[in-house]
Amino acid sequence: MKKLKRLFQIKTKTEVFLITYALGLGAVERGLIYMQQYPGNIGKVFFCLCTGSVFLASAKMLEAVEYHQLLGVD
Known part of the structure; x- marks a missing residue:
């Protein structure tokens, strides 16, 4: 069960x-469809919103990983 759980952790x-x-590849593809x-x-505008959301999500994921590494959380 731990191996399965590990697949869904970053x-x-x-x-x-x-x-x-x-995510960026998918966002660009969706943005091109919108265009x-x-x-x-x-x-x-829709294209920029699609790609911009990826940047926001990426920043949050990076913050979370740094925070977990700092605290030593598994």
């Missing part, structure tokens, strides 16, 4: 960067 910054990369569906400025 323990290192490297894991955060890999997850961020995957096709909504031509003009609103499509560009």
Whole structure:
């Protein structure tokens, strides 16, 4: 059960960067779809919102990993 639980835990910054990369790819793909569906400025705004949310999530994950490493939490 511990091995299964470990699959869903993010323990290192490297894991955060890999997850961020995957989220970024999905966000760009979704943003491009929005740009096709909504031509003009609103499509560009939706694209920026999609990619911007990845930056916010990444920053929070990095903070959490640093905090857990600082406190020595498993």
